[in-house]
Amino acid sequence: MSGHVTERQPITIVIDAMGGDHAPEEVVAAACALSLEAPGDHAAGSKSTSGKSSGDKHATEKPDERRDGSEPLHLLLVGDAPRLHGLLMKQRYDAERIAIHHASQVITMDESPREALEQKPDSSIAVAARLCAEGRASALVSAGNTGAAVLSCLQHWKRLPGIRRCALAAVYPTEVRRGEKDDPFSLILDVGATLDVTAEDLVSFAVMGSAYASRISKNPRPKVALLSNGAEAGKGPKEVVAAHAQLRQLRGIHFIGNVEGVDIPRGVADVVVCSGFVGNVVLKMLEGVSETVVRLAHYAYKEKLMWRAGLAMLSGGIGKLKDLTDWKQYGGAPLLGFDHLLIKAHGRSQAQAIQNAIKVAKKGISSGLLVEMERGLREAEALRTKTEEGNQ
Amino acid sequence: MSGHVTERQPITIVIDAMGGDHAPEEVVAAACALSLEAPGDHAAGSKSTSGKSSGDKHATEKPDERRDGSEPLHLLLVGDAPRLHGLLMKQRYDAERIAIHHASQVITMDESPREALEQKPDSSIAVAARLCAEGRASALVSAGNTGAAVLSCLQHWKRLPGIRRCALAAVYPTEVRRGEKDDPFSLILDVGATLDVTAEDLVSFAVMGSAYASRISKNPRPKVALLSNGAEAGKGPKEVVAAHAQLRQLRGIHFIGNVEGVDIPRGVADVVVCSGFVGNVVLKMLEGVSETVVRLAHYAYKEKLMWRAGLAMLSGGIGKLKDLTDWKQYGGAPLLGFDHLLIKAHGRSQAQAIQNAIKVAKKGISSGLLVEMERGLREAEALRTKTEEGNQ
Numbered sequence: 209m210s211g212h213v214t215e216r217q218p219i220t221i222v223i224d225a226m227g228g229d230h231a232p233e234e235v236v237a238a239a240c241a242l243s244l245e246a247p248g249d250h251a252a253g254s255k256s257t258s259g260k261s262s263g264d265k266h267a268t269e270k271p272d273e274r275r276d277g278s279e280p281l282h283l284l285l286v287g288d289a290p291r292l293h294g295l296l297m298k299q300r301y302d303a304e305r306i307a308i309h310h311a312s313q314v315i316t317m318d319e320s321p322r323e324a325l326e327q328k329p330d331s332s333i334a335v336a337a338r339l340c341a342e343g344r345a346s347a348l349v350s351a352g353n354t355g356a357a358v359l360s361c362l363q364h365w366k367r368l369p370g371i372r373r374c375a376l377a378a379v380y381p382t383e384v385r386r387g388e389k390d391d392p393f394s395l396i397l398d399v400g401a402t403l404d405v406t407a408e409d410l411v412s413f414a415v416m417g418s419a420y421a422s423r424i425s426k427n428p429r430p431k432v433a434l435l436s437n438g439a440e441a442g443k444g445p446k447e448v449v450a451a452h453a454q455l456r457q458l459r460g461i462h463f464i465g466n467v468e469g470v471d472i473p474r475g476v477a478d479v480v481v482c483s484g485f486v487g488n489v490v491l492k493m494l495e496g497v498s499e500t501v502v503r504l505a506h507y508a509y510k511e512k513l514m515w516r517a518g519l520a521m522l523s524g525g526i527g528k529l530k531d532l533t534d535w536k537q538y539g540g541a542p543l544l545g546f547d548h549l550l551i552k553a554h555g556r557s558q559a560q561a562i563q564n565a566i567k568v569a570k571k572g573i574s575s576g577l578l579v580e581m582e583r584g585l586r587e588a589e590a591l592r593t594k595t596e597e598g599n600q
Numbered sequence: 601m602s603g604h605v606t607e608r609q610p611i612t613i614v615i616d617a618m619g620g621d622h623a624p625e626e627v628v629a630a631a632c633a634l635s636l637e638a639p640g641d642h643a644a645g646s647k648s649t650s651g652k653s654s655g656d657k658h659a660t661e662k663p664d665e666r667r668d669g670s671e672p673l674h675l676l677l678v679g680d681a682p683r684l685h686g687l688l689m690k691q692r693y694d695a696e697r698i699a700i701h702h703a704s705q706v707i708t709m710d711e712s713p714r715e716a717l718e719q720k721p722d723s724s725i726a727v728a729a730r731l732c733a734e735g736r737a738s739a740l741v742s743a744g745n746t747g748a749a750v751l752s753c754l755q756h757w758k759r760l761p762g763i764r765r766c767a768l769a770a771v772y773p774t775e776v777r778r779g780e781k782d783d784p785f786s787l788i789l790d791v792g793a794t795l796d797v798t799a800e801d802l803v804s805f806a807v808m809g810s811a812y813a814s815r816i817s818k819n820p821r822p823k824v825a826l827l828s829n830g831a832e833a834g835k836g837p838k839e840v841v842a843a844h845a846q847l848r849q850l851r852g853i854h855f856i857g858n859v860e861g862v863d864i865p866r867g868v869a870d871v872v873v874c875s876g877f878v879g880n881v882v883l884k885m886l887e888g889v890s891e892t893v894v895r896l897a898h899y900a901y902k903e904k905l906m907w908r909a910g911l912a913m914l915s916g917g918i919g920k921l922k923d924l925t926d927w928k929q930y931g932g933a934p935l936l937g938f939d940h941l942l943i944k945a946h947g948r949s950q951a952q953a954i955q956n957a958i959k960v961a962k963k964g965i966s967s968g969l970l971v972e973m974e975r976g977l978r979e980a981e982a983l984r985t986k987t988e989e990g991n992q
Contacts, residue, residue: 400829403837437792437880445795445877469884485837486878488829492861493885 218280221569222345225287226314226332227352228562229555232287232295235351238562239283240301281570284345286311286336311335317555321355325363333357337364340548347569349540351553351562358401358543358550365546368578370585373402374545375413375484376552377420380472380494394475395421395430398484399491401543405483407450408592410434411458414451415584416544417479418461423575424542424568425478429462433477435486436466451481454595460587540565542572544581549573610672613961614737617679618706618724619744620954621947624679624687627743630954631675632693673962676737678703678728703727709947713747717755725749729756732940739961741932743945743954750793750935750942757938760970762977765794766937767805767876768944769812772886774867786867787813787822790876791883793935797875799842800984802826803850806843807976808936809871810853815967816934816960817870821854825869827878828858843873846987852979932957934964936973941965 223239225232282305285292289310296306313328315321325334336348337360350357358376367374377397397417402409414432421430434452436444441452443466455463467477472490482490540553540561549572553565572578615631617624674697677684681702688698705720707713717726728740729752742749750768759766769789789809794801806824813822826844828836833844835858847855859869864882874882932945932953941964945957964970 403829435881437795437877448877469881470887472881472885482881485829486881489827489861489874489878490881490885493864493882495862 218282219347219570219573220282220284220345221347221349221566221573222284222286222309222336222339223562223566224333224336224348224350224352224357225285225292225308226311227350227357227555228553228557229317229351230558231351232285232292234557234559235562236285236292236295237299237559238566239285239306240296240299241559242281242563242566243283243302243305244300279574281305281566282307283566284309284339286339287314287332288312309335309339315353315356317353319353319356321353321359324353324356325359331356333360334364337361341365345548346573347549347551349551349553349562349565349569351540351555351557351565354400354552354555357552361543361546361548361550365548367545368547368582368585370589371412371545373405373409373412374398374543375409375416376401376541376543377417378487378491378541380491393425394472394478394480395425396472396480396482396487396491397544398482399487399541400484403483403485405447407447407454410447410451410481410483411454411588412545412585414455414461414463414479414481415458415588416581417481419577419580419584420542420544420572421479423577423580424571427478430478431464431476432461432479432481433464433467433471435472435480435482435490436468438468439466441465454588454591457591457595458584458588460584540568542568547578549577610674611739611962611965612674612676612737613739613741613958613965614676614678614701614728614731615954615958616725616728616740616742616744616749617677617684617700618703619742619749619947620945620949621709621743622950623743624677624684626949626951627954628677628684628687629691629951630958631677631698632688632691633951634673634955634958635675635694635697636692671962671966673697673958674699675958676701676731678731679706679724680704701727701731707745707748709745711745711748713745713751716745716748717751723748725752726756729753729942733757737940738965739941739943741943741945741954741957741961743932743947743949743957745947746792746944749944753935753938753940753942757940759937760939760974760977762981763804763937765797765801765804766790766935767801767808768793768933768935769809770879770883770933772864772883774865785817786864786870786872787817788864788872788874788879788883789936790874791879791933792876795875795877795880797839799839799846802839802843802873802875803846803980803984804937804977806847806853806855806871806873807850807980808973809873811969811972811976812934812936812964813871815969815972816963819870822870823856823868824853824871824873825856825859825863827864827872827874827882828860830860831858833857846980846983849983849987850976850980852976932960934960939970941969 223235225235228235284307286309289308292308311330311332313331315324315328315331315333325331328334333350333352333356336350339345340348341364348361362374375398377395378399379393379395381393395417397413398405418430418432421427432455434448434455436448438444442449452466455461464477467480471477472480473494540551543550543552549569551565551569553562557565615627617627620627676699678701681700684700703722703724705723707716707720707723707725717723720726725742725744725748728742731737732740733756754766767790769787770791771785771787774786787809789805790797810822810824813819824847826840826847828840830836834841844858847853856869859872863869864872865886932943935942935944941961943957943961945954949957
């Protein structure tokens with residue numbers, strides 16, 4: 209990583225090189241490929257180091273600064289240094305853009321997160337989260353154990369002002385397209401980081417989800433909705449009803465009210481806000497959706513020859529439908545609510561998916577996502593204070 | 601209705617004749633058709649009356665008695681008596697099986713339930729619920745306003761012992777078939793009657809859902825699961841974790857543990873237990889499932905000619921897939937937790953769907969569903985008392 213502050217300050221992203229089913233090989237391959245293709249020139253005067261860099265002097269990353277996207281990208285690979293070096297030796301990469309930071313332990317996909325983190329303080333994910341907290345990087349990318357990644361951030365990162373609980377967000381495909389890039393995805397949060405939520409949590413998720421959609425999907429005014437059991441303002445558990453009342457007064461986001469289950473696949477909202485428990489159930493249902501319909505179709509129409517033929521002709525595509533409904537293919541799930549950004553790539557990610565996750569992380573930082581979230585959260589907080597004073 | 605107790609006591613079901621988009625015409629048509637086709641001989645010595653019967657002497661219905669399914673069926677139509685009489689006049693029916701009870705008011709589909717019930721104490725649904733409570737009938741069928749139907753039962757019916765909150769259950773189609781009749785449906789509850797639940801509520805829903813599946817689908821040992829965000833016993837909000845611990849100890853039901861969102865369409869469990877809020881979201885997502893996949897398929901494959909052709913061939917079937925995923929087509933949703941049974945048919949129900957709902961109601965009563973639920977609830981209660989004593 210760069211030891212000098214340059215005119216165009218590089219963005220450093222720390223990578224949990226040992227996390228995921230195909231780690232560290234595919235992770236290193238992704239880093240190498242990105243080091244060669246990343247946009248922008250290399251920062252003049254930057255100096256490459258590889259090997260342990262924990263003692264290096266370094267420029268402190270400021271994750272809350274808005275940049276223009278053409279900053280050089282620096283990657284800090286965390287994991288078994290000799291092994292990572294060995295992998296780097298085998299391929300082409302830009303040595304000025306990749307550094308290695310040693311971590312002696314690894315948390316596997318099936319370990320219980322809490323116990324694993326207690327027993328392995330030097331695990332790659334814990335070390336990676338600490339490096340961010342120390343200002344060495346703006347964002348973290350991991351394809352490892354999701355629970356361990358979220359817990360590491362919880363243990364080492366600061367929450368944004370006004371945030372009580374964090375949210376893991378996920379994208380899922382819809383027919384409706386949105387934003388500058390015609391994204392066919394909606395964002396849903398939380399999908400599992402915070403199972404039980406208060407009205408204030410839901411409001412902060414709405415604010416953060418809106419900021420994420422506007423920055424990452426370049427959708428300038430994303431439609432934000434609360435998931436409930438009816439469209440009316442009074443529908444839902446008390447925290448949803450209370451959040452609805454608060455969201456209606458926020459000017460910084462485009463709140464369209466409540467949506468119901470049937471509106472999720474339709475893509476009525478760009479950002480769907482719910483508790484982590486509900487979001488997890490919804491997301492997993494979406495993952496199984498194509499599988500289900502094939503089964504239903506077989507059941508309903510097994511005796512109708514033309515439908516059978518149609519189904520057979522579609523069957524080649526049905527497998528790919530599953531990929532389409534697999535949100536994990538698309539850059540990974542952001543963890544929102546902290547002063548740094550975690551992009552959690554799917555455990556099965558190969559080099560291309562990891563590259564996507566790193567690009568999303570960079571885009572989040574260079575587009576000023578964290579600043580935007582802070583702005584929205586301040587507005588929500590101010591509104592709450594005003595309402596409380598009004599009630600006294 | 602019968603004024604004499606006979607050897608084979610008839611089952612009386614009260615029908616909200618004014619509820620639903622096609623009421624009262626389709627409701628009366630359903631009653632007339634059923635009066636002619638219902639199984640079993642007419643009870644000897646029964647006497648038919650039509651018109652207002654509120655002053656009649658009548659045999660008190662005992663909903664908790666197990667019968668053999670061949671009991672005569674008596675239907676008590678509640679609503680605008682002159683109008684109902686007029687409709688009866690126009691068709692064939694068995695006058696010994698149908699009676700009319702006047703109610704001067706009607707609650708429409710889009711009225712707010714609470715206010716409507718306050719303003720219309722003589723609405724057909726409120727009167728129908730009261731007639732059950734007075735022992736005039738064992739079960740109630742309505743295709744009207746769901747909220748008003750549930751609230752009427754809440755206001756007039758007694759809860760079964762051990763029940764704090766009631767549950768509305770729904771069936772949805774799965775590939776897996778189950779029970780004596782090879783039913784391709786799973787049951788999910790609650791789907792909206794109780795938005796927030798305690799562990800005890802979830803346990804009672806599991807017991808009642810199991811009883812319903814065993815009696816109505818004739819599935820002697822239905823697999824009951826809790827919906828959570830992971831398969832492990834410790835996954836989920838605290839009420840789900842606590843319910844899991846209690847359900848593992850219940851011998852009366854076949855508890856298979858937690859299922860996740862992806863397991864819902866798969867049909868892994870015969871009975872899926874969750875809060876009314878989560879169940880409502882899940883059910884509405886299932887309703888939109890075929891619509892979504894068609895959209896996704898168009899998006900993904902619009903340039904592939906063969907897939908297009910396949911989709912076109914399927915398109916005739918796709919509309920019917922929507923029917924298949926429409927749980928409301930299948931006899932309606934039972935409201936469980938009371939000393940009587942409500943079957944809530946869909947608002948769009950026509951005569952055939954209303955007939956199905958009435959048949960399910962009769963089957964519930966004749967199969968001893970309420971007795972079975974009480975038995976299970978007693979076991980759950982005893983277990984809870986034992987555990988509490990053990991903890992002291």
